Each structure stands twice: as C-alpha cells, then as structure tokens.
Amino acid sequence: MTHMATIEAPAERSFSGGWRVVAAKEFTDHVRSIRLVLLVALMSLAGLAAVHSAAGPIGDAADAASQTPSIFLYLFTLSPERVPAFHEFIGILGPLLGVAFGFDAINGERSQGTLPRLVAQPIHRDEIINGKFVAGIGAIALALAAVMAIVGGYGALRLGIGPTWSDLTRAVAFYIVAIVYISLWLALAILFSVLARRAATAALAALAIWLVFTLFGGLIAGVVADAVHDVDADSSAEQVLDNARLELQIRRLSPDQLYRDATGVLLNPSRQSTGIVVTEQEGALPSALPLSDSLTLAWWQLMALGAGTIGLFTAAYLTFMRQEVRA
Amino acid sequence: MNVSAPAIEALGLTKRYGDKLAVDGLTLEIERGEVFGLLGPNGAGKTTTILMLLGLTQRTAGSARVDGIDPARHPLAVKSRVGYLPDDVGFYDDMTARQNLRYTADLNRLDRRTAQDRIDRALEDVRLLDDADRKVGTYSRGMRQRLGVADALIKQPSILILDEPTVNIDPEGVRELLLTVERLRTDQQVTVVLSSHLLHQVQQVCDRIGIFVAGRLRACGTVDELASTLDDRWSFTVALSGVADPVALLCTVEGVRDVTRSEGRWSVSADRDIRTDLHAAVVDAGGRFEHLARDRADLDAIYHRYFQTEHAHDGSLARSTP
Numbered sequence: 001m002t003h004m005a006t007i008e009a010p011a012e013r014s015f016s017g018g019w020r021v022v023a024a025k026e027f028t029d030h031v032r033s034i035r036l037v038l039l040v041a042l043m044s045l046a047g048l049a050a051v052h053s054a055a056g057p058i059g060d061a062a063d064a065a066s067q068t069p070s071i072f073l074y075l076f077t078l079s080p081e082r083v084p085a086f087h088e089f090i091g092i093l094g095p096l097l098g099v100a101f102g103f104d105a106i107n108g109e110r111s112q113g114t115l116p117r118l119v120a121q122p123i124h125r126d127e128i129i130n131g132k133f134v135a136g137i138g139a140i141a142l143a144l145a146a147v148m149a150i151v152g153g154y155g156a157l158r159l160g161i162g163p164t165w166s167d168l169t170r171a172v173a174f175y176i177v178a179i180v181y182i183s184l185w186l187a188l189a190i191l192f193s194v195l196a197r198r199a200a201t202a203a204l205a206a207l208a209i210w211l212v213f214t215l216f217g218g219l220i221a222g223v224v225a226d227a228v229h230d231v232d233a234d235s236s237a238e239q240v241l242d243n244a245r246l247e248l249q250i251r252r253l254s255p256d257q258l259y260r261d262a263t264g265v266l267l268n269p270s271r272q273s274t275g276i277v278v279t280e281q282e283g284a285l286p287s288a289l290p291l292s293d294s295l296t297l298a299w300w301q302l303m304a305l306g307a308g309t310i311g312l313f314t315a316a317y318l319t320f321m322r323q324e325v326r327a
Numbered sequence: 328m329n330v331s332a333p334a335i336e337a338l339g340l341t342k343r344y345g346d347k348l349a350v351d352g353l354t355l356e357i358e359r360g361e362v363f364g365l366l367g368p369n370g371a372g373k374t375t376t377i378l379m380l381l382g383l384t385q386r387t388a389g390s391a392r393v394d395g396i397d398p399a400r401h402p403l404a405v406k407s408r409v410g411y412l413p414d415d416v417g418f419y420d421d422m423t424a425r426q427n428l429r430y431t432a433d434l435n436r437l438d439r440r441t442a443q444d445r446i447d448r449a450l451e452d453v454r455l456l457d458d459a460d461r462k463v464g465t466y467s468r469g470m471r472q473r474l475g476v477a478d479a480l481i482k483q484p485s486i487l488i489l490d491e492p493t494v495n496i497d498p499e500g501v502r503e504l505l506l507t508v509e510r511l512r513t514d515q516q517v518t519v520v521l522s523s524h525l526l527h528q529v530q531q532v533c534d535r536i537g538i539f540v541a542g543r544l545r546a547c548g549t550v551d552e553l554a555s556t557l558d559d560r561w562s563f564t565v566a567l568s569g570v571a572d573p574v575a576l577l578c579t580v581e582g583v584r585d586v587t588r589s590e591g592r593w594s595v596s597a598d599r600d601i602r603t604d605l606h607a608a609v610v611d612a613g614g615r616f617e618h619l620a621r622d623r624a625d626l627d628a629i630y631h632r633y634f635q636t637e638h639a640h641d642g643s644l645a646r647s648t649p
C-alpha cells in the first residue's frame with residue numbers, strides 16, 4: 001500500500017481547483033440566463049422610479065444647503081413619501097436576486113440527472129457547492145453593479161451632480177454590504193436546494209421566508225412591541241420611545257433590518273446612530289462622519305450579516321456533504 | 328499503472344443503510360480487458376456497489392481496489408481513470424453535446440487541444456459526430472445514452488463502468504450501444520463493467536457474469552461455468568428418423584418424464600442420464616438418430632433459478648411478518 005500512496009500523492013494534487021471550473025460554468029449560465037436580465041431590469045426600474053421621484057427633493061436639498069456633505073449619495077437614500085429609496089428597494093428586491101441564483105443549485109443537478117456524472121469527475125464533492133456559491137456571488141455582484149451604474153448614471157445626468165471620492169468609497173462600501181446581504185439569501189436558497197427535492201419547493205420556501213421577513217417582519221415586531229409597551233394618545237414621549245426601541249430590536253432579528261441599519265449609516269455620513277433618530281438630534285449634530293466611524297457604528301450589524309451568510313452556507317455545505325449521491 | 332493488479336478487486340465489500348444491508352460481503356475480482364456483467368434485479372445493490380468502487384459512497388466494511396487504488400482513500404485518482412455512465416444519465420439540455428463534453432473535459436483539467444481531440448474522438452466512437460452541435464434537449468434516449476458513453480470516454484479511462492446502459496432505449500439503440508462496447512474492448516483494451524437486469528444483453532457482450540441478488544453475489548463465472556452449476560437438470564434434444572411413433576418409443580425408456588415437440592425435434596426431460604438406454608431403444612426399433620444432445624442451461628434458466636430461490640426467500644419472509 002505504501003508504494004501506492006507515493007504514486008497517488010502527485011496525482012491528487014494535479015486535480016486541485018475544480019471549484020473554479022464549476023464556478024466558471026455556473027457563472028456563464030447565470031450571465032446568459034433570462035433571470036439575470038429580468039432582475040436587473042426590475043431592480044433598475046424600481047431604482048429609477050425612486051431616483052426620479054427623489055429628484056425634486058434632492059435638488060431642493062442641494063440648493064438649500066451647499067455645505068451638505070454628500071449630495072450624490074442622496075440618490076440612493078432620499079425619497080419622497082410612500083416611495084422607498086433606492087437602498088430600500090435593494091433591501092426588498094435583493095433577496096429575489098439571491099434566491100434566483102440559488103434555488104435550483106443542487107436539486108436542479110439532481111432532477112436533470114447530471115449530479116452523478118458531476119461527482120464522478122476528479123473533483124472533491126464540496127467543490128460543486130463551493131463553485132456554485134462563488135458563481136452566485138459573482139452574478140449578484142455583476143447584477144448589482146449594473147443596477148447601481150444605471151441608477152447612479154441616470155441620477156448624475158439628470159441632476160448634474162457627480163460623486164466625490166468620499167461618495168464613491170461610501171457607494172463601494174454600500175455595494176459590498178448589499179452583496180453580503182444578498183449572498184445571505186443566496187446561501188438560504190442553496191440550503192433549500194439541498195434539502196428540497198424539487199426546485200419549485202425550494203424557491204417557494206425561500207420566497208416564503210423572504211415575505212415573512214420583509215413584509216410581515218415589521219408588522220409582527222410592531223404587534224409584539226405594542227403588547228409589551230402599550231402606547232396610546234396619552235403616552236409620554238418616554239413610553240413611545242420605549243415602544244419604538246423594542247420594535248427596532250425585534251426587527252433586527254431580520255437580515256432586512258440589519259441591512260437597512262448598516263446601509264443607512266454608510267450612505268448617510270451625517271447619521272450618528274443606527275438606532276432611532278429623533279428629529280432634534282438630527283439637527284443638533286450636522287457634522288459629517290468619516291467612513292471609518294460610520295463602519296464602526298454599523299459594526300455589529302455588518303458582523304451579524306456576514307455571520308448569517310456564512311452560517312447558512314455552512315448548513316447547506318454540511319447537508320450536501322452528508323447526502324448520498326442517490327438521495 | 329500497476330499492470331499486474333486486477334482491474335477491480337473487492338474483498339468483503341459491505342454497505343449498510345440503517346438496518347438494510349444493500350451490499351453484503353461482496354468479494355470479486357475483475358481482470359484487465361474483461362467485459363464483466365453485473366446481473367441482478369433492481370434494488371439488488373448493483374448501483375451501490377458501483378458507487379463504492381468509485382468512492383462516491385462510504386463503504387461500511389471490507390476493502391476495494393480499482394486499478395490498484397483504494398477508492399475510499401484516493402477517490403480523485405480513481406475517478407480520473409474510471410469512466411462512469413450512471414443509471415439514467417442526464418445532461419444540461421440547453422447546452423450542445425459538445426458543450427456538455429467540454430465541461431467534463433474541463434473538470435478533468437484537460438487543456439484545450441487535448442479536450443477538442445478527445446471530444447471529437449469520443450463522439451465518433453459513439454457515432455454522434457453529426458449531431459455534436461445540437462442541444463442535448465433534442466436528443467432521443469438512445470442518443471443520450473451513447474452521449475453518456477462518450478462522456479465517460481473523455482478521460483480515456485482504463486476502466487469503464489456502465490450502470491444499466493440499455494434501460495428504456497429501443498432495440499436499435501441497444502444494438503448500437505453494445506456494438507460500441509465491443510469496439511471499445513477490442514480497439515482500446517478497456518475493462519468494462521456493465522450492470523443490467525436484462526440477461527440477454529449481458530450474455531451477448533460479457534466474458535463473465537456475476538449474479539447479484541439482495542446484496543449478495545450468488546454466482547460468478549462464464550455462461551458455461553454458470554450453466555454447469557445447473558447439472559442436476561437432465562434434458563435432451565433428439566431428432567429421429569425411421570420411427571413410426573417417436574413419442575411412444577421415447578416414453579418406453581426408463582426415467583423419461585416428459586416429451587415435447589419443439590422446432591421439428593423432441594425435447595426429452597428425464598431424471599437421469601438416459602442417453603445409453605435411449606440409443607439402444609432407437610436402434611432396436613430400427614430407427615436412426617439425426618441428432619442427440621444434452622441441453623445446456625441458458626442464462627434464462629440460470630437467472631430464474633437464482634431469482635426463484637430469492638422469491639422463495641421473500642415468500643417465507645412475508646409469511647413470518649404479520
């Protein structure tokens with residue numbers, strides 16, 4: 001047996017990096033897919049609507065306060081009543097992007113009958129799921145870059161304002177946080193694609209969770225907060241604030257809220273807190289923070305998002321590694 | 328590599344899923360250049376055995392060597408030299424045959440030139456070169472199956488494992504596929520392991536056959552060797568001339584149980600070797616033999632025999648469970 005081991009060691013080494021082959025193939029599939037086109041179109045339209053309706057207020061803000069630090073970033077954060085701002089749209093629609101690139105990752109290979117052929121090639125088994133995760137992140141990064149370029153470009157042209165270097169670094173920071181946030185949904189979708197035999201089941205399960213968090217999350221948090229700290233017309237400001245604080249804490253169980261906290265701070269240099277901002281406070285502290293301070297403010301939200309993404313992917317990875325080829 | 332080693336060796340190979348023994352102590356040796364048929368009904372453990380040989384599933388006990396290498400310890404080395412056509416093979420339907428094979432070549436880290444050469448050659452081997460740039464979604468089942476063989480050939484394997492390659496394809500497709508297997512063996516000296524529950528096909532191309540029932544290898548050998556294990560069966564084919572009533576005459580021989588007519592001859596079954604007595608009886612009656620031979624058990628008989636004992640087993644199990 002010993003002579004065999006000495007022969008085989010180099011042979012094993014020459015087969016490293018199979019995940020790159022998987023990732024390259026999957027990324028090409030994503031880029032050519034109609035899914036990518038549709039989602040970029042959908043998110044761009046939503047973003048353009050947000051920027052378009054925000055054009056008035058942004059113009060006013062620019063006229064009113066020439067010392068306002070980051071007019072350009074207003075494109076992504078400012079919005080009139082009822083229309084969510086661009087970064088909020090990404091918070092709502094981003095999960096769709098993640099789910100779209102992950103829900104059929106493993107069960108698609110199973111139902112097509114390509115998985116046994118794939119695992120019989122000289123690659124490690126985990127390289128399949130790793131490659132798919134990397135390809136998904138790549139596709140998300142590409143789609144998001146396209147959407148931001150379209151929306152930012154439109155805004156810059158329409159308003160005639162260009163980004164400063166500080167705006168750009170903040171936009172890049174936002175971009176990275178958004179990728180991590182969407183990758184969390186990608187990891188969730190991949191987990192379901194390992195667990196559910198059918199792609200449709202996995203997609204529905206992932207979308208159900210998305211609905212619960214993005215639509216009903218706020219509702220549930222509100223109900224719970226009201227039950228604990230009941231407020232009515234006679235309540236003191238203190239009581240109202242307690243209620244609001246509790247609601248926010250509950251909402252932070254949702255990745256959606258973590259993303260909002262983090263991007264809200266990153267895109268708005270004058271925001272001093274991820275918590276509840278009382279109007280007086282906002283006016284009281286007009287000075288802009290450097291990016292590093294904004295990152296510190298959002299630190300634990302960023303860590304929680306990263307940990308959630310890694311945790312979900314680890315769950316998908318372990319489940320996949322334990323499954324039989326013919327499950 | 329290790330040329331002296333057999334292509335495949337298994338010693339006490341066992342796989343247990345929960346309480347169920349899928350493969351129960353398989354011991355087997357397959358020589359280089361051999362076409363070996365793994366014959367057995369569905370659920371007998373054929374695919375599980377193949378997955379263990381490829382290192383795709385953990386064995387519970389026993390050991391295995393494929394091309395002299397332990398698949399549990401060096402799965403990549405084994406997978407780089409064993410071509411595998413899975414049961415119910417699938418392809419990416421929206422990609423062409425060539426693109427599908429290109430992905431396999433990339434996963435085997437072949438450079439562009441080598442990949443192109445091998446893809447062309449493999450497609451030619453399975454007679455799909457003319458359809459190479461069509462999307463696989465438009466392929467018939469037989470074509471997919473042949474593409475599966477081409478896919479397994481991309482890595483220029485020394486061993487080819489085909490799991491149920493002839494299921495669900497039309498007779499012409501089966502013929503094409505078996506011809507391909509024959510060609511590969513003669514032209515490229517590939518060792519072929521072919522699993523099937525269709526005995527006639529296995530018989531056509533295989534040098535040796537292993538009969539696999541309920542996780543155990545019940546018998547193993549050439550068709551002739553397997554037939555000789557059924558020598559408690561005494562049946563003969565007789566053709567006579569110059570005898571007025573052959574049936575009456577044949578029935579006078581002591582030990583004859585039954586006489587039936589088949590294709591112009593007589594099939595005689597008996598409970599002992601009656602050839603000497605039969606000869607005497609016919610000569611006494613003034614007749615002549617056109618033909619007298621003892622029937623060999625064919626694969627059908629072999630297969631049924633092993634399966635019937637298994638069914639008897641099932642029956643007793645069914646009775647014992649309320």
